[in-house]
Amino acid sequence: MELDELKYQLNKRLDADQPKSTSELSLLLKKAATSVIHKLQRSLWIDMAANILVLLIFIWQALFNKLWSLRIYFGTFIIFSVIALVVLIYLIRKIEVFNNTVLPVKQNLEQVYKIINFYKIICFRATMIFIPLCIIYALSLGYLEGKSGTSVDYSMIVQKLGSKIWMVVAGIVLYLSIIGVGGYYFTRWFLDRLYGQYLIKLKSLIEELDTE
DSSP states (O other), X not given: OHHHHHHHHHHHHHHHHSOOOHHHHHHHHHHHHHHHHHHHHHHHHHHHHHHHHHHHHHHHHHHHOSOHHHHHHHHHHHHHHHHHHHHHHHHHHHHHHHHHSOSOHHHHHHHHHHHHHHHHHHXXXXXXXXXXXXXXXXXXXXXXXXXXXXXXXXXXXXXXXXXXXXXXXXXXXXXXXXXXXXXXXHHHHXXXXXXXXXXXXXXHHHHHHHTO
16 A cells, blocks of 8 residues: 555656646746736735825825914825826726737736836835925925914024034934935835735746747
8 A cells, every 4th residue: 555655646746747738838827927917906906095095194184283384284295195096096997908908918918017117116216206305395384384483483493502503403314314214115115015026026927928
């Protein structure tokens, strides 16, 4: 019985090691590609859900925050959040259209790769541009609110600090540096987690289809 079992296991391994035909390999690649596309679509839906949550927070703050500077700040970014939401809806529909077309599999995959990769690059660059702009915008609004007397008057604080102002400046620079560096690495991690790993797999599948 032990010998028969050994023969069975050996034959099973030999069968598994047999080279597959071209049609079988093509079918496996297509299935793998479909799986990756579905994961990219899922990432887009997650991205959209996060964007909707952020949009709701922005709307709440724009309507009910006690400081008018923050109401203006969050109200401004409602516009950008809506634009991002529209873009995500467009991407989800675009990929769905490619999946339902009669174009060759490789051509569909290339189109999906180009669209998602371009979106990933634009998201990263836009975030890097917005980080310093958001900081400057927030500080400007806070300063204006302080001058209007409805909040802390930062100019009075500066006058009272006198020669010790360098400590405040150093603290602000350190704080902004942490936000900038943290935003950079978090954005890279977030985009790679949602899209980067699947784009790498998709590119590998496209290259394998080229070799068929």
